[in-house]
Amino acid sequence: MMHMADALISPAVGGTMLATTAGVAAYSIKKLQNELDEKKIPLMGVMGAFVFAAQMINFSIPGTGSSGHLGGGMLLAILLGPYAGFLTMASILLIQALFFGDGGLLAFGCNVFNLGFYTCFIAYPFIYKWFTRKGITSKRIFAGSMASALVALQLGAFSVVLETLLSGKTELPFEKFVLLMQPIHLAIGIVEGLVTAAIITFVWRARPDILEKAANEEAFGNISMKKVLTALSIAVVVVGGLFSWFASANPDGLEWSIEKTAGTAELEAPDGIHETLSEIQSKTALLPDYDFKASENEKTAGQAENAWPAVNAGTSVSGIVGGALTLALAVFTGWVIMLIKRRKIKTTA
């Protein structure tokens, strides 16, 4: 799972995703209010706390010596249904952003969309429900959890790439970024699928009523494969259209730098894979393409100068001097306020 950070995002991308997420959340709330099941509110609250805590459990992966974590998006969708699951994911992410600086307030929309939307509104209704449409067995739980976790994480990872590209803060070329993100999230998706399947199977054996209740509440009902294919092809068209629009709006957009690469925390999950990948990554980055890089630099040289007006030596010296003064002044001000405050406390005491 990847959390976009505030520092990696542009206000436009952050704002758009926030609005989109608010729309999905408003729709979910409306749906929940129709169900009129206020019993679900404490369940959502406590389940959010459960996922929060469960994310800290280390699941050791057999034969690798490393361990993985649970993201929890699929688990919430399966146990609470898509609407309550989405809202619960949103509240977890908000608390993480506020208390731990994990993600951020501006990137909140992106993170909820990447981690909550694909799990609750794509993977759960179209994949998990399809696998379990003829009733629940442990094999179907396994296949459904696995397939839906893989798809949800791939979509989420691709979203991170797009959001980062559109924010335009990174030096990563599009293909390399995709090649880095998708395989990592394939590994993370496998762990997510396995852990989700294990937990759901356990719950189903111990308390089948919980799963049945969640399944029956579904407004999606029985979904045919035809509908699944239609939905997927619409998604492909939308994503493709968005992408080509982006590509044409920025002719050199694909080589554009992606400085805001995405999420963070999860990159750590399968350590071995990450290391190998970044090794490959650095090799591919340093060796080939040198001509290509150079010619591209020439092309964009003009833009770069505009982007950085302080290139001439005179201004950059005053920049350094002024920067140092600004920092010194800031620290000094803070120190003076603290001193005055302390003196006040002493005199009143």
Place this chain on the structure above:
Amino acid sequence: MSNMINSLSNMRLLDDLARKETFIHRIHPLIKLLTTVVYLTVVVSFERYEIIGLLPFIFYPILIFAFAELPVAPILKMILLIEPFIIGIGILNPLFDHSKVLFGGIAISKGWVTFLSILIKCSLTVTASILLIATTGMDRFAVALRMLKIPKIFVLQILLTYRYISVLIEEVSRMIRAYSLRAPGQKGLKWSAWGSFAGQILLRTFERAERVYQAMNLRGFTGEYYTGDIAKLSFKDLAYFAAWSLFFIIARIYNIPVLIGSLFTGVI
């Protein structure tokens, strides 16, 4: 295990700090939320080669630290815990951008410039979010959300999640301790225990939710969450918001350090 203890102590620390009574703490929660959003937006709106222009924005966290009497070391520690992730991502920039730029007569790689810019932005934005909650607290933050017309189901859900995180983390860490005592030297949960371990906690969570709901009903829960007195916006609040926004916008438009610097170098 250690990350659980860390999370718990962080949350408790921020909770305690939010109960202080300073001028910053008394500012209306909605104003503090809006100021933070303006700050984040402005900081993030700088393009990727900017470093010097970002420096004046450190005034905001420093003044909040000073006026709200917050301890610097523990909060700095929290922020530093986040940095490795951003370093992991930002470090790719120097690998992909080898073009050079002259800075004070020295040629440096642009990749490093963007990396440094991301690092500064990340430190500032993470600090701003943590300072918001450290001077506001979750309950008053919820008031601000309600005033922004965020539906009460969602606000209530956030408050409940927040309330139960410490309960659930304690429960999970007790189970992990018990497990690790029976499985010494083992790194993480064995796969055969994945489902039963997390599943057991999950089932208990469901039962807990049931009890919580019954308790709420007995106390007359009707879907409303009462947060106590909500002060109206005062002139002081509006002035606070206006002053900071003005500063952020001026610092965004004019490169203040360069102005100060040219003044100085010009005089000399």
